[in-house]
Amino acid sequence: MLPQALEALREAINSHVPERIADCFTDDYVAERPLRPAEGFIGSDQVAANWTKILAGLPDVRAEILRHAQNGDELWSEWEWQGTAPTGATVVLRGPVILTTRDGRIAWARFYPDPVTTDNPTHTTVSRVLDAPAERIFALLRDPRRHPELDATGLLRHAETSRPVDGVGDIFVMAMHNDEVGDYRIENHVVAFTKNRVIAWAPGQPGQRPAGHRFTWKLTPTDDGHTEVTQTYDWTAVTHPAEVPRLPVLSADALDGSLIRLAAAVA
Numbered sequence: 566m567l568p569q570a571l572e573a574l575r576e577a578i579n580s581h582v583p584e585r586i587a588d589c590f591t592d593d594y595v596a597e598r599p600l601r602p603a604e605g606f607i608g609s610d611q612v613a614a615n616w617t618k619i620l621a622g623l624p625d626v627r628a629e630i631l632r633h634a635q636n637g638d639e640l641w642s643e644w645e646w647q648g649t650a651p652t653g654a655t656v657v658l659r660g661p662v663i664l665t666t667r668d669g670r671i672a673w674a675r676f677y678p679d680p681v682t683t684d685n686p687t688h689t690t691v692s693r694v695l696d697a698p699a700e701r702i703f704a705l706l707r708d709p710r711r712h713p714e715l716d717a718t719g720l721l722r723h724a725e726t727s728r729p730v731d732g733v734g735d736i737f738v739m740a741m742h743n744d745e746v747g748d749y750r751i752e753n754h755v756v757a758f759t760k761n762r763v764i765a766w767a768p769g770q771p772g773q774r775p776a777g778h779r780f781t782w783k784l785t786p787t788d789d790g791h792t793e794v795t796q797t798y799d800w801t802a803v804t805h806p807a808e809v810p811r812l813p814v815l816s817a818d819a820l821d822g823s824l825i826r827l828a829a830a831v832a
Contacts, residue, residue, distance in 0.1 A: 568635055570666045571642055578628040578646075581620055587613035591672045598676050603774045604805060615807050622810025623648030623656060631659075638665045644678055650810040657681040658806055679804050688799040689817050693824040697831040699784040699792045703761045704729075705831055706782050709737040709753075714830045717822025718815065725750065732758045738771070757781060777802030778814065794827065796820050 567575070570589070577585040590609040598604040620626065626648030633642040646658045660678030664671050695702060705711050709724035726737035735755040742748050754775050757765035764782050767775035778800050785793040798820055800812045 567630060567633060568640055569669060570664070570671055571630055571633060571640060574671065575628050575630055578616075578626070581624065581626070583613045583616040583620065586616045589671055591667055591670045594671060595673045596676060597674065600677065600679075601774075601804065618807035619810070622650060622807070625649050638667070640664050640666070646678070646806070648810065650812070652812075654685050656810050658809070678806070680809050687801040688797055689813060689815070689820060690795060690797040691817055691820045691824060692793060692795040693821070693828065694787065694791050694793045695824075695828045695831060696791055697828075698790065699761045699786045701831050702784055702792055702794060702827065703764065705827070706764050707731075707758075709739060711830065712739065715823045715826045717819045717826060722748075730755050730758070730764075737766075776808060777804060794824060796824060 574586070574589045577589050580586075587609045590612050592609055593607065594609050594612065596606050596611075623646075626646055629645045629647075631643040631645055633640065635641070641661065641663050643661050644659065646656075648656055650656050657680070658678045659681050662674055662676055662678065664674035666672060705714075708729040709726045713721045713723060720741050720743055722740040722742055724737065725740055730737055733755055735758075737753050737755070739751050739753065740748070741751055750771050751768045752771050752773075753766040753768050755764070756767050756779065757763050762784055765779060767777075767779045769775035778798070779802070781797045781799070783795040783797070785795070787793060798813065798815055800814070803809060803812060
């Protein structure tokens, strides 16, 4: 027989009502993700906010408790969440949750579930040969002020960083906008930089570690003076339950559209 706190949480998740889920936690609830400390938080309000995002991406999610054990107020459990993403892909998260209760509600938890590895792709790659030397293309890619010229999504507004990046470890900030969240800012952490050959960045929220997305541009000069440009969007490292159902955030058409815009920008 399941302990009351676990049973209440499972039923609340399967009701698909964020407020009901949040009601299973104390107001001062402390959430820890030991493998990703930046994703920890305090408060049941954040529980409701997280589950609002999760249910937007997995509206049919079902929660099951595979195993559990109890020692006083401490509960050990293994969970599985399964639902259908907007792309039609089945998303499964599985792993242990350790929690304590106070007055029948969850007061603290260490949360370990991660996406189950499937055959679904975790990256998209597009390529085009551009009529421009690698040096000219690389100069544009390393200058955030020119990135809106490459945007095929309409999300980029302008760069808040006024100089080109110089190497791995640099951060450049872009002002963004979409209809769902309005205006926002993204910090892009440069994770690869080989002059005139490779540049890559990992975006994240200001002041936080990158979320796990990575954009890589590889330049390969051809014998006739042109350059083959390969852009790869990799989301393998994205594990947050609220983000997984939304993957990938960019389609192959959007990536290819940026290559078309790049060709025009360096012509």
